[in-house]
Amino acid sequence: MYNSIHFPIANIMLELLLEGFTDYLREIDFYAMLLACIIQAWWLGGCHYRGCPAPLPGNLIAPAIYSVIEWVVEGQEFWSAPHHQAFWFFALLIGTLQHIQLMRVGKARLYLLLAEHSVRTSILLVMYAIFEWHMSSDSFSLETFLSESGHQFVVMTVLLLGLVVGYGFWLAQGYLLQLRSMADQLKCYSEWFLGRELLEKAVNDADALSLSRRQRAVLFMDIRGFTAWSEHQTPEQVVEMLNACFAMSEPVLEHYRSIRTKHTGDEIMAVFAGPEQAVCAAQLLRSELKKILLPYDLNAGCGIHYGELVEGLIGSHSVRSYDVVGDTVNTAKRLCDAASGGEILISQPVLDSLRMEKVFSVRQILMKGKQQAFTVFSL
Incomplete structure (x- = not known):
C-alpha cells in the first residue's frame, strides 16, 4: 500500500548483498524492516477503506519504526548510513505528493502522479548508487557515476519507466472510476427491477x-x-x-x-x-x-x-x-x-x-x- 513495500524491498536487497545472506538473516535489520512495512501497510490500508486516507503521516510509520529499532541496536551510527537517510527522504517525498493529490488539484493530478511514480522508480537508481558507493567509497563521486554511459542508460530508462507507469496508473484509475460508476448505476437499476433482497x-x-x-x-x-x-x-x-x-x-x-x-x-x-x-x-x-x-x-x-x-x-x-x-x-x-x-x-x-x-x-x-x-x- 502506498510506499509500504517499494523502498523496503530495495533496502533488503542492498543489505543482503552487502552483508551476505546468512549474516543478514541473523541480524535484526531484516525482521525490523518487515515489521515496519507490515504495520504501515495495515494502518494505511485501514485509513483508505474507512474513507479517511492520511498518506503523509502514514508513509512515515515504517521509517519511524525501523529507525527506532535500529537506533536502539546500532546507536548514532545508524544515521550515518546513506540508505537509512534515503528511507526518510523517499517516505517524505512520496507522502507529500500523495497528500497533495487528495486536494482538489484538477488536471494537475496527472503531473503529480507522474512525479510520484518517477520518484518510486528512482528508488532503484538511488539504491544502486548507494551500492556503488559502498563498493568503492574512497573513489566514488556522483559526477563520475553519472559520466559512465551505462549509468546514464540506467538513469534515463528508470525515469522514463516511472513516467510510463505513472501514466498507465492514471489511465487505469480513470477506467476504474468509470467501472465503479457503471456498477453503481447497474446496481441501482437492478434493485429497481429485482428489489434489494433478491x-x-x-x-x-x-x-x-x-x-x-x-x-x-x-x-x-x-x-x-x-x-x-x-x-x-x-x-x-x-x-x-x-x-x-x-x-x-x-x-x-x-x-x-x-x-x-x-x-x-x-x-x-x-x-x-x-x-x-x-x-x-x-x-x-x-x-x-x-x-x-x-x-x-x-x-x-x-x-x-x-x-x-x-x-x-x-x-x-x-x-x-x-x-x-x-x-x-x-x-x-x-x-x-x-x-x-x-x-x-x-x-x-x-x-x-x-x-x-x-x-x-x-x-x-x-x-x-x-x-x-x-x-x-x-x-
Whole structure:
C-alpha cells in the first residue's frame, strides 16, 4: 500500500548483498524492516477503506519504526548510513505528493502522479548508487557515476519507466472510476427491477433467479376510484400522487422483507416468505396510505393469499423479468379486487397460518375461473 513495500524491498536487497545472506538473516535489520512495512501497510490500508486516507503521516510509520529499532541496536551510527537517510527522504517525498493529490488539484493530478511514480522508480537508481558507493567509497563521486554511459542508460530508462507507469496508473484509475460508476448505476437499476433482497441473493447465488416452486404469501393493494379521479387530473398530478404512495410503501415493504415488489399503475404487488409478514405489511400500508389518499378523497383495498407458486426469470431469450406465476397470485389479485376501500381481505390459508382468533367479518365471494364460492376474511 502506498510506499509500504517499494523502498523496503530495495533496502533488503542492498543489505543482503552487502552483508551476505546468512549474516543478514541473523541480524535484526531484516525482521525490523518487515515489521515496519507490515504495520504501515495495515494502518494505511485501514485509513483508505474507512474513507479517511492520511498518506503523509502514514508513509512515515515504517521509517519511524525501523529507525527506532535500529537506533536502539546500532546507536548514532545508524544515521550515518546513506540508505537509512534515503528511507526518510523517499517516505517524505512520496507522502507529500500523495497528500497533495487528495486536494482538489484538477488536471494537475496527472503531473503529480507522474512525479510520484518517477520518484518510486528512482528508488532503484538511488539504491544502486548507494551500492556503488559502498563498493568503492574512497573513489566514488556522483559526477563520475553519472559520466559512465551505462549509468546514464540506467538513469534515463528508470525515469522514463516511472513516467510510463505513472501514466498507465492514471489511465487505469480513470477506467476504474468509470467501472465503479457503471456498477453503481447497474446496481441501482437492478434493485429497481429485482428489489434489494433478491438482488443480494442473486449476487451470492446465480441459481436464486431460476424458476422454482415455492410457498409464498402474495399481497395486492390498489387505489379505489383511481381511474375516475385521474380523468380530472393532469398526468403530472397523477404521477405525483402515485410516486408519493410508492415512496411510502418502499420502506414498509423493505422492513417486512418483501421478496419481490412490483408497481403497475395504481397497484402494488408484494411477495413474502410467509403470511405474517404480508399481513403486518398490509396493515401498516393501509394506515400510511390513508394519510396520503385522504386529501384526494381516495382509499385503497388489499388482498392476501398464501400457497404454492412458481417464481423466477420469465420471458424470452433476450427479454426476461423476475416474476411470480400461479393460482396463488391470481387468487390474491381477486381478493384485492373484492376488497372495499380500507379493507384487507385474507384467505383461509393465511388465517390458518396466522392462527388469528378475531376477524371483523367472514363472507363468500365468487371469483372468475372458480366454480365454488370462496371464503374470505376481512381484517
